[in-house]
Amino acid sequence: MVKLGVIGLGKFGTNILNTYKQLERKGLCKLVSVCDINEKLLQEQAKKYNAKPYIDFKEMVEKEELDGIAVATPDPFHKEPVIYSANKKIHVFVEKPLDITIEGCVEMIEICKKNNVLLQVDFHKRFDPFHIAIKKDIKEGKIGNVEYGSCYMEDKIVVPRDWFPNWASKSSPVWFLGVHFFDLIRWLIENDAKSVFSKGIKNKLKKLGIDTYDSVVSTVEFKNGAVITFELSWILPESFESIVNQGFKLVGDKGIIECDSQYRGTRLCYENSGVMTYNSVFINENKDIMGETVYSGYGIESIADFVYNITYIKQGCKIEDLRKSELTAFGEDGLEVTKIAVAVHKSIETGKEEII
Numbered sequence: 001m002v003k004l005g006v007i008g009l010g011k012f013g014t015n016i017l018n019t020y021k022q023l024e025r026k027g028l029c030k031l032v033s034v035c036d037i038n039e040k041l042l043q044e045q046a047k048k049y050n051a052k053p054y055i056d057f058k059e060m061v062e063k064e065e066l067d068g069i070a071v072a073t074p075d076p077f078h079k080e081p082v083i084y085s086a087n088k089k090i091h092v093f094v095e096k097p098l099d100i101t102i103e104g105c106v107e108m109i110e111i112c113k114k115n116n117v118l119l120q121v122d123f124h125k126r127f128d129p130f131h132i133a134i135k136k137d138i139k140e141g142k143i144g145n146v147e148y149g150s151c152y153m154e155d156k157i158v159v160p161r162d163w164f165p166n167w168a169s170k171s172s173p174v175w176f177l178g179v180h181f182f183d184l185i186r187w188l189i190e191n192d193a194k195s196v197f198s199k200g201i202k203n204k205l206k207k208l209g210i211d212t213y214d215s216v217v218s219t220v221e222f223k224n225g226a227v228i229t230f231e232l233s234w235i236l237p238e239s240f241e242s243i244v245n246q247g248f249k250l251v252g253d254k255g256i257i258e259c260d261s262q263y264r265g266t267r268l269c270y271e272n273s274g275v276m277t278y279n280s281v282f283i284n285e286n287k288d289i290m291g292e293t294v295y296s297g298y299g300i301e302s303i304a305d306f307v308y309n310i311t312y313i314k315q316g317c318k319i320e321d322l323r324k325s326e327l328t329a330f331g332e333d334g335l336e337v338t339k340i341a342v343a344v345h346k347s348i349e350t351g352k353e354e355i356i
C-alpha cells in the first residue's frame, strides 16, 4: 500500500486529493496526511478527505511514514518541501514548474538522486490522448523532420486576477502556462531547446496591481534545428468561450500536424451564457455505482502515474528503469523546461537572443 501526503491544498492540490482518494477506494494507496499553512483550508480539506492535518510540512514528514509526497504550493515554494522530503527518502511529485530557478532544479535533482528517490513533475499534456497519438505519428516519421511550428496557450484574465491574486505577480504566463507547452514540444520532438528570443508586454495586469507580463511571444530553436514560436498570455476577456485557449502546429519535411488542445468538439450555450467550449479530455467528473464521484482525464492520469510508479518501485523496479515510460516527466524534464522559461524572461530583459 502506497502511503501518501499532500503539501498545498489549494486549487490544484484539490485535484491531487481527489485522485489519491479515488485510488485509495481501489486499494492502490492511502492518503495519510495533508499540509497547508492556511489553517482554515487545512482543517476543511483534512475533514473532507479524512486525512491527518499538519500546518508545518516538516512535522508531517517527520511524524508520518510516507512513501510519497505531492507538492502543490505556489510556483516559487516547491523547492523546500521537495528537498526536505527527499532527504527523508520520500518520493516526490511536484506541480509544474519544478522550480523557477535553474539552480533550484539542479539541487532538487541531485538530492533526489543522492537519496535514490523518484522526482516526478506534473507535465500532464503528455497524458492527453490526442497528444499521445500525435507523438506516435511523429516517432514513426509521418511528418519527417520537424522544421517549424507554433503553439499558443492563453488564459482568461480571471486566472491571474481572481484565482491567485496573492502570488500571480511572482509568476507569469510563461511560468504558469508556457512550461506546459515547452515540455509538450520537447517530448513530441524528443529534443531540447538551444536558444530563445522573446518579447513581453506589461500593461493590463500591471494596471490592476499585478506586476507581471500580460503576454509573451517567444521563438525557440531546438537542437535539431526546429524553430517553434510560443504565444502565451493571461489577458483573454471574461467573455471568452473557455477558461483557456490552447493548441499547436508542427510542420516537418513530410507533413503537418495541427491540434486544437482546447476545443475537442463540444459546444454549449445556455440561457444567459454565450457559446462555451471545453476540453473534454482534461478532467471529467462522474458518479460510480456507490454514488462516489469519479474523476477521469489526463489531468488525473498524470497525478495517478506517480502512485503507479511508487508501486513499481515497491515491487522492485529501479528508478532508472522507470525512465522507459513514454509518459512520466522526471526532474530532468523539469530542469530543461525551467532553462527555457528562465531564458525567455532573460531575453525580454536583454532584448537579445539567449543561448540555453
Ligand SMILES: NC(=O)c1ccc[n+]([C@@H]2O[C@H](COP(=O)([O-])OP(=O)(O)OC[C@H]3O[C@@H](n4cnc5c(N)ncnc54)[C@H](O)[C@@H]3O)[C@@H](O)[C@H]2O)c1
Residues within 6 Å of the ligand: 007, 008, 009, 010, 011, 012, 013, 035, 036, 037, 038, 041, 055, 057, 072, 073, 074, 075, 077, 095, 096, 097, 122, 124, 164, 176
Ligand atoms: N498542472 C496544472 O495544470 C496546474 C494548474 C494550476 C496550478 N498548477 C500549479 O500548482 C501549484 C499550486 O497552484 P494552485 O492554483 O493550487 O495555487 P493555490 O494558491 O490555490 O494553492 C496553493 C496552496 O499552497 C499553500 N501553501 C503555500 N506555502 C505553503 C507551505 N510552505 N506549506 C504548505 N502549504 C503552503 C497555500 O496556502 C495554498 O493553499 C502551482 O505551482 C501552480 O503552478 C498546476
